[in-house]
Amino acid sequence: MTTLAFLGLGAMGDPMAAHLASHARAHGHRVLVWNRTAAKAEAHARAHGTQAATLEEVAAADVIFTCLPTSAEVDEVMSRMRPHLRPGATWVDCTSGHPEAATRQAAELASNGVTFLDAPVSGGTVGAQQGRLTVMVGGDAAALEAAQPHLAFAGKVVHVGGTGAGFAVKAVNNALLGVTLWATGEGLAVLGRAGVDLGAALDVINASSGRSNASENLIPQRVLTREFPATFALGLLAKDAGIATDLTQRVQGSAPVLAQVAALLRAAQHVVGPAEDHTAALKLIEAMNAQEIR
Numbered sequence: 205m206t207t208l209a210f211l212g213l214g215a216m217g218d219p220m221a222a223h224l225a226s227h228a229r230a231h232g233h234r235v236l237v238w239n240r241t242a243a244k245a246e247a248h249a250r251a252h253g254t255q256a257a258t259l260e261e262v263a264a265a266d267v268i269f270t271c272l273p274t275s276a277e278v279d280e281v282m283s284r285m286r287p288h289l290r291p292g293a294t295w296v297d298c299t300s301g302h303p304e305a306a307t308r309q310a311a312e313l314a315s316n317g318v319t320f321l322d323a324p325v326s327g328g329t330v331g332a333q334q335g336r337l338t339v340m341v342g343g344d345a346a347a348l349e350a351a352q353p354h355l356a357f358a359g360k361v362v363h364v365g366g367t368g369a370g371f372a373v374k375a376v377n378n379a380l381l382g383v384t385l386w387a388t389g390e391g392l393a394v395l396g397r398a399g400v401d402l403g404a405a406l407d408v409i410n411a412s413s414g415r416s417n418a419s420e421n422l423i424p425q426r427v428l429t430r431e432f433p434a435t436f437a438l439g440l441l442a443k444d445a446g447i448a449t450d451l452t453q454r455v456q457g458s459a460p461v462l463a464q465v466a467a468l469l470r471a472a473q474h475v476v477g478p479a480e481d482h483t484a485a486l487k488l489i490e491a492m493n494a495q496e497i498r
């Protein structure tokens with residue numbers, strides 16, 4: 205019997221682990237779950253037929269999934285689990301992590317005979333609930349091929365390169381989300397000050413070349429409604445854009461727009477609050493313009 209383990213039952217991990225449980229039921233595997241706040245793991249076990257387990261127990265699984273805020277929290281659990289890991293296992297880290305951490309973590313795990321795949325996901329909490337996440341994977345292709353049947357939460361899986369490449373692609377993708385979200389917010393604040401109806405403006409933009417996921421979905425559903433539902437924390441988006449900036453430095457690239465958006469998102473995080481939804485970053489633009497985007 206193959207043992208799968210999932211650590212980190214947050215907004216993303218909880219529904220991802222639920223898909224793992226359905227997959228395991230169909231194939232005769234078992235799923236262990238671990239969460240820092242243990243009550244969430246026990247609730248997951250009751251709801252989905254998984255087993256709440258200790259860190260020592262999850263460490264002995266054949267395939268270990270993590271979905272934690274940053275690579276720092278992955279480091280924390282990894283150091284506690286390393287003495288108990290099983291040689292031949294694969295560690296699939298679905299955290300939006302740091303490429304340099306991936307290189308170090310892969311080397312550390314290799315000394316335990318464990319293969320590390322950086323496998324961050326895209327698609328939001330709705331994609332996680334629907335089991336339609338896009339997974340971008342860095343690391344050994346053969347290890348991915350072996351683990352891929354267990355990526356039960358995925359709609360699309362792309363092997364993007366060696367260790368760290370998955371985290372790099374995720375960071376740039378989210379920096380691009382930051383760019384379109386921020387720039388569309390600026391444009392709408394200016395239009396609002398000009399007295400234009402913002403619903404009508406978005407109607408035009410979404411049938412024109414300025415459209416994006418921000419203009420088509422995020423801003424109409426979350427900002428204009430003033431709901432800002434907290435499904436993806438602003439602090440996490442700021443972290444991702446910061447990773448894109450670190451990557452730019454490491455490769456000695458030049459990406460001033462990405463760097464500026466990373467700085468603006470960091471400012472918004474400090475002013476608006478890291479736990480607010482990422483779309484609440486636009487509240488800083490509203491303050492800068494004395495203009496609500498509604």
Ligand code: NDP
Pocket residue numbers: 211212213214215216217239240241242244271272273274277280281298299300301325326327328329435436437440441
């Ligand atoms: P959440 O804040 O909802 O969940 C975080 C999880 O990490 C919880 O299980 C939390 O445990 C656990 N955790 C926090 N700190 C520690 C720690 N020190 N040690 C052990 N466990 C810890 O985050 P998300 O699920 O939203 O995000 C997880 C990852 O997925 C992030 O890297 C994020 O950038 C990425 N992501 C998020 C998306 C989204 O739409 N939300 C979309 C795509 C990627 P506890 O329950 O005890 O707090």
